[in-house]
Amino acid sequence: MSENKEKKSVFMSKLLKENPVFGLYLGICSTLAISTSINNAIGMGVCVTIVLVLSNILVSCVRNITPEDIHIPVYIVIIASLVTVVSMVVHAFAPTLFSSLGAFLDLIVVNCIILGRAEAFASMNPIGPSAKDGLNMGLSYTVSLLAISLIRQLLGTGMITWDNPFTGANVFSLRIIPETFTLPLMTSQVGAFLTFACLAAAVAAINNKEAK
Amino acid sequence: MKNFDKDSSAYKAVLLGIMCAICGLVLSVVNSITDPIIKEAELAEVKANLEIMFPGTSYEEIKDFTDESGLIQSVYRAKDQGVVFKIHAVGYNSNGFTFMTGIADDGRVAGYMVLEHGETNGIGSRAFEDDYISKVTSLNAGDDVPLLTGATLTSTAVKTGIEAAYKVFDAVK
Structure with a gap:
C-alpha cells in the first residue's frame, strides 16, 4: 500500500517537476502550434512517445561504442530516422492525422525533449531504465499537450470532439458552451500562449508550495 | 574490438557510416511498405471526386x-x-x-x-x-x-x- 503510494508520488512529482513542457520548458514550439484539438494532442503525444522510447533504447544500445566527439551526429541520425519512419507510417495509416499535424510531425526531429533525454539520460543508463524514462517523459508530454488543447478547444469552439484518427470519422462530439459564448481567439496562437502561461504558472505555484 | 582505438578518426568515420547505412536501409524498407498504401489512398481520394463527374x-x-x-x-x-x-x-x-x-x-x-x-x-x-x-x-x-x-x-x-x-x-x- 505504502509502496504504491510512493510510486504514485514519484509519478506525480515527475509529472509536475520534471514535466518536459511545464517544468523544463522543452519542446514548446510544437506544443503551442498543434494544441488546437484533442485529436492533435493525442496523435502528437503518441508519436512523440514512440519516438522518445525507441530513441532512448537505441541511444542506450550504442552508448558504449560511440566516442564522445561524434555522439550528437549519431543521436541525430537515429532520431531523424525514427521520426521519418513514424511519419511515413502515420501518412499511410492515419492520413487525416497526418494532414492536421502537417510539418510538425517531421519537426519532432528537432524537438529538444528527445535529444535532451538522449543526452541527459539514455547516454548514461542501461536499456531498461532508458526505455522507462522515455515512456515517462512521453506520457507527461502527452498529458501536458492534452491539458492545453482541452482548454483551448473547450473555450475556442465550445465543443469536446474526438475523431477516429485512422478514418477521420467523427466518433464523439459534445457541445458544452453555446456557440455565442465561445472565444475563437483561443484557437489562434494568442490563445496558445495564454493557456500555456496560465498552466505553467499553476504548475510552478504547486512546485513552490511543495518546496516550502 | 577491444584493441581498436576508439578515438581514431577512422573509427568515428566508419561508425557514422555504418549508422547511416543501417538507418538508410530501415528507411527504404519502411518506405517500400508504406509508399503503395499512401499512393493508393491519394488515388482513392481522386477517384471519389471523379465518381461525382461520371x-x-x-x-x-x-x-x-x-x-x-x-x-x-x-x-x-x-x-x-x-x-x-x-x-x-x-x-x-x-x-x-x-x-x-x-x-x-x-x-x-x-x-x-x-x-x-x-x-x-x-x-x-x-x-x-x-x-x-x-x-x-x-x-x-x-x-x-x-x-x-x-x-x-x-x-x-x-x-x-x-x-x-x-x-x-x-x-x-
Whole structure:
C-alpha cells in the first residue's frame, strides 16, 4: 500500500517537476502550434512517445561504442530516422492525422525533449531504465499537450470532439458552451500562449508550495 | 574490438557510416511498405471526386496530352462516358484555384466542381455555387461559358480553364 503510494508520488512529482513542457520548458514550439484539438494532442503525444522510447533504447544500445566527439551526429541520425519512419507510417495509416499535424510531425526531429533525454539520460543508463524514462517523459508530454488543447478547444469552439484518427470519422462530439459564448481567439496562437502561461504558472505555484 | 582505438578518426568515420547505412536501409524498407498504401489512398481520394463527374464507370489517367494553356493538371478518361479534367486557373486570388470539369463524349459539360479555392467569400466564391454550377453544366460544345457580374475575374478564369479543357478534349476524345 505504502509502496504504491510512493510510486504514485514519484509519478506525480515527475509529472509536475520534471514535466518536459511545464517544468523544463522543452519542446514548446510544437506544443503551442498543434494544441488546437484533442485529436492533435493525442496523435502528437503518441508519436512523440514512440519516438522518445525507441530513441532512448537505441541511444542506450550504442552508448558504449560511440566516442564522445561524434555522439550528437549519431543521436541525430537515429532520431531523424525514427521520426521519418513514424511519419511515413502515420501518412499511410492515419492520413487525416497526418494532414492536421502537417510539418510538425517531421519537426519532432528537432524537438529538444528527445535529444535532451538522449543526452541527459539514455547516454548514461542501461536499456531498461532508458526505455522507462522515455515512456515517462512521453506520457507527461502527452498529458501536458492534452491539458492545453482541452482548454483551448473547450473555450475556442465550445465543443469536446474526438475523431477516429485512422478514418477521420467523427466518433464523439459534445457541445458544452453555446456557440455565442465561445472565444475563437483561443484557437489562434494568442490563445496558445495564454493557456500555456496560465498552466505553467499553476504548475510552478504547486512546485513552490511543495518546496516550502 | 577491444584493441581498436576508439578515438581514431577512422573509427568515428566508419561508425557514422555504418549508422547511416543501417538507418538508410530501415528507411527504404519502411518506405517500400508504406509508399503503395499512401499512393493508393491519394488515388482513392481522386477517384471519389471523379465518381461525382461520371458515376459508375472505370477511370484511366491520360498522361500524353498537349496543353498550350498550361492550366490543365491532369486528364482522366471515363470509360464510354467522357473525359474529366483537373484544372488550375488564376482568378482574383493570385494563388489560383483548382476545379474539376467533366466533358461527356457528346460534347456537353457533364460536371463542374471546385476542389480548392481562395477567392473572396460571397463575391468570387459565387462562381462555385449552385446557380453558376447549373449554368455551366448546361453548356454544350461551342457554347460560351457565362461570366458572372461582380466576379468577372473568377468566372473568366473558369471560362479560360473550360476552353482549354475543350481543346484538349478535341485532341484526346
